[in-house]
Amino acid sequence: MDFALFLQQYGLILLLVILLVFMFWSSRRRMQKQKLEQEERARQTVPGAEVLLQGGLYGTIVRYDPDNLDQPAIVELAPGVEIKVHSQAILRIVNPVTGAVSEDEFIEAEESRAEYVDGVAGGDITSISDDRRAAESGERDPDADNKPKA
Secondary structure: OOHHHHHHHHHHHHHHHHHHHHHHHHHHHHHHHHHHHHHHHHHHOOOOOEEEEOOOOEEEEEEOOOOOOOOOEEEEEEOOEEEEEOHHHEEEEEEOOOOOOOHHHHHHHHHHHHHHHHHOOOOOHHHHHHHHHHHHHOOOOHHHOOOOOO
16 A cells, blocks of 8 residues: 555544644643642732732732632732632732741641650750840840950
8 A cells, every 4th residue: 555545545534633632632731731820829829918809909818718719718908908809809929928838837847846846855945045035135144245344
């Protein structure tokens, strides 16, 4: 069988199969990208983050429940002016909060801190915090002042 004859008989079907595979592949890729963007937005949507709403309003998130998207988010537009919006009305995060941690990350950090404190052998943590507190309040130990006096 000649290749030209094969293309003449089955070329159109082959082209359609290739197009269908490409469309399926590009659609899955686009869906995965959108899912990653939604996860990133949900991670950045925390109280204190500045957001742009779909109506063109800018505000700061006061309360948002990422687990229950049917519950409205509370957004502060101006000091003392809070509105309820559907959680999907948040178009994008304009100014994400830096240093914000999720509840799970906070619990993890507290557990690791507790393990560290329990694991300190012979260290007197209270004396360290007492020294720090005295330094912050301005109290100083006169024996600790090693500067020569004029």
